[in-house]
Amino acid sequence: MSVPISAGDARALRLMAFDVDGVMTDGRLYFGPEGETLKVFNTLDGHGLKKLAATGVTLAIITGRNTPMVARRARDLGIEHVIQGREDKADALADLAAALGFTARETGYAGDDEPDVGALQWAQIAFAPANAHACARDAADHVTAARGGEGAVREICDALIALREAR
Template sequence: MRERAKRVKMLILDIDGVMTDGRIIYDSKGNELKCFNVLDGMGFVLLGQAKIKVALITAKGSKAVLRRARDIGAVEIKRNAIDKLTAFRQILKKHGLSAKDICFMGDDLLDLPVMRRAGLAVAVPGACGEVKRAARYVTKKEGGKGAVREVIEVILRAQNKWRKLVGKYDR
C-alpha cells in the first residue's frame, strides 16, 4: 500500500459515510445538515500544503456539501453523481491524471466502480462488505470521525512530507 500512496496526486472522496458518519439530519425548512470532522479539516490544509489536490464525488448535492468543498479547497465537486465512474473519468481528464494517481475513499455500492480503478482504494469500517473487499486499506477510524485524516497521514508519510509539514506547527 505504501508504494501506491507514494504516487497519489489527488484524493477523491465520497461524502456521506466517509467525510460524515452517514447520518442525514433535516432542519425544519427541509435543509440537509451534515457534521464534518475538524481533524479531517486540518488534514486538508496539510494536503494543500503538499500540493495534493482534493475532489469530491457524491450522489447527493446539498448546500452543506458545497460549503464544505469550498472550505477544504476542493478543486472539483461532482454532485448528484449516481454514475460515479463517469464523474471520476471527467475529473481525471480535466486534471490530466491517470487512475493510478488517485486515492479514492468510499463506503457503498455506488463507489465500487471507482474503487476498482483507483490506484489506492480505501474503505471505512462501516462500509458494505463489497466495498471493504475492493479496498487496499480499511481505515481504523470511522467515517466522519477522522477516517479522512488517517488516510491523509498515510499518504503524506509515504511521500516523506509529513514531518516537514508538521514541523511548521511544532515549534
C-alpha cells in the first residue's frame, strides 16, 4: 500500500526508527574469514539521516540482530538510540517512544519483514522499502520506490524533510 503522507503528520513526527537488515542494508549478510558478519550501508542513506535529524527528528535503530557494526554505524551518524537483539519491535518502539515522552502519533517506523509488522502498525507513519516482504508492504502506509540498502532510507528522509518544510 502507498498512501500520501500528510504534511501535518510529517511535522508532528518527533521520532523516526529504522530496522537495519533489509531497510538500511540490502538484507544480505556477508561473512568474513573469521566468521564475523559484515553489512554494507549506503552513504546516501546516511546523509539523509543526518539531514532528517537536523530538522529536530530523533532517530533510532531497532534491529533483531546484535552486531558491533550497527553500533558503529549509529555512532558515525550520531544516532543515540540503538536497540539491538529485539524481535518484539512493536514493544521496543513503544517503550522507546514512551521513555522519550513521545506518542505513537509522533512516531514513524521503517521495516521490511514480519518482525516489523507490529511496529509498522503502531507508528503513525510507516514505511517499507520496495523489496520488503508483502506483509510489511501491506502494513506500511508508504512503500518506497527504492529498495532497502539502495536509497530507501534516503527516499524516506527526503520525503519527510520536504513535507516538514512545506507550508
